[in-house]
C-alpha cells in the first residue's frame with residue numbers, strides 16, 4: 627500500500643499485455659485504483675486475464691469498458707492507439723483522464739488533439755521500462771520501480787484543470803515507484819530513437835545477419851556465442867507487432883539517427899582498415915566512461931541484464 631491513497635476509483639486498461647498488466651498489478655498493489663476493467667481485442671488474452679484475476683471485469687466491448695472510468699490507459703501497439711482513442715471518445719465520462727503507454731508520442735499526441743476528446747483530459751505517456759516478453763502473463767508489479775515515465779501533455783491544453791489532471795497522473799506513476807518527466811512529444815521521439823529504437827534495430831539486424839552466416843559456419847555462431855551476442859538475441863526476441871509499429875510511427879527520427887550512426891560506423895570501419903589503434907582505443911575508452919557514468923548515477927546495475935528478466939515467464 628502506498629501513502630498516496632485512492633486516486634482513480636475506476637480504471638480501465640485497453641490491452642492486457644506486459645505493460646497494461648504491469649500497470650494494473652502495480653496500481654492495485656499500491657491501492658491507488660479501485661475497480662479495474664480490461665478491454666482486449668484478443669479472446670485468448672481476455673480468457674487468460676480472467677483466469678489469473680488481472681481485473682474485476684474483462685470485455686471485448688470498448689464502449690462498455692470505458693463508460694464509467696475515471697482513468698483509461700491505452701496499452702496496445704502504437705499504430706492502434708489513435709484508433710482506440712477515437713473509438714472510446716464518445717463513451718468517455720466528461721472529466722476522465724485518457725492516457726497511453728506507447729513507445730512513440732508524436733502521432734499519438736496528434737490523435738489525442740481530436741475535438742472528440744475536448745471534454746476529457748488526454749495525456750500521452752510512455753514508461754521507459756519493459757522486457758522482451760508480451761501477453762497477459764508477462765506483467766509484474768515492480769516493472770516501473772526506479773524507471774522513468776515520460777508524459778507529453780498537449781501544449782494547446784493550458785487550462786488549470788488540465789494541469790491538475792497531469793499532476794494527478796504524475797502522482798499515479800510515482801505511487802508505484804516511477805520517476806516522472808514532462809517532455810514535448812517530438813523531442814521525446816528523437817531521444818527514444820537514439821536510446822531505444824536504434825539499439826533494437828541494430829539487434830534485429832545483427833541477429834538476422836548472424837543467422838544467415840550460420841549456414842556458412844555450420845552452427846558455430848550459436849554454439850560459441852559470447853555474452854555480447856546473447857544480449858542482442860534477447861532484444862531481437864521482442865514482440866514483432868510492437869516493433870513494426872514503432873518503426874512505422876517514428877520513421878523520421880529513426881532515419882535521422884540511423885544516418886548519424888552509419889557515419890560513425892564508417893569512421894570505425896576506416897580506423898580498423900588503416901590499423902588506427904589510437905582512434906579505436908580512444909573511442910572504447912570514451913564509451914567505457916559513459917557506461918561507468920550510468921552505473922555510478924544508479925540508473926543501471928554493473929551486473930549484466932539486471933532486472934530485465936524479472937517477472938513470470
Ligand SMILES: NC(=O)C1=CN([C@@H]2O[C@H](COP(=O)(O)OP(=O)(O)OC[C@H]3O[C@@H](n4cnc5c(N)ncnc54)[C@H](O)[C@@H]3O)[C@@H](O)[C@H]2O)C=CC1
Nearest residue numbers: 641642643644645667668702703704728729756757760761
Ligand atoms: N514491451 C515493452 O517493453 C514496452 C512496451 N511499450 C508500449 O506499450 C504498448 C503495449 O506493449 P506490450 O504491453 O508490450 O504489448 P503486448 O503485446 O504484451 O500487449 C498488447 C495487448 O493489446 C491487445 N490489443 C492489440 N490491439 C488491440 C486493439 N486494437 N484493441 C484492444 N486490444 C488490442 C493485444 O491482444 C494484447 O493483449 C505498446 O504501444 C508498446 O510500444 C512501452 C514500454 C515498454
Ligand SMILES: O=C(O)C(=O)Cc1ccc(O)cc1
Nearest residue numbers: 729753754755756757758822
Ligand atoms: O527490453 C528492453 O531492453 C527494453 O528496451 C524494453 C523497452 C521497450 C520499449 C520501450 O518503449 C521501452 C522499454
